[in-house]
Amino acid sequence: MKITEECMTCGTCVESCLVGAIVESGEIYVISEDCTDCRVCVDTCPVDAIVD
Ligand code: SF4
Numbered sequence: 001m002k003i004t005e006e007c008m009t010c011g012t013c014v015e016s017c018l019v020g021a022i023v024e025s026g027e028i029y030v031i032s033e034d035c036t037d038c039r040v041c042v043d044t045c046p047v048d049a050i051v052d
């Protein structure tokens, strides 16, 4: 999974990830290699910025 440039850094998705794979990196959010591709976070993003 990855976060696209559509991300407006609202932080909503961070709490949804059960394995803590969404982390801040400077002024953007990224998905780390801890991601299990469960897709739980996808529907939490108001701008559909989380994609396969
Ligand atoms: S797909 Fe699942 S494991 Fe990966 S970042 Fe989203 S919620 Fe976390």
Ligand code: SF4
Binding pocket: 003, 006, 007, 008, 009, 010, 011, 012, 013, 014, 029, 044, 045, 046, 047, 048, 049, 050
């Ligand atoms: S919910 Fe979407 S817009 Fe908000 S930080 Fe996560 S990826 Fe970015």
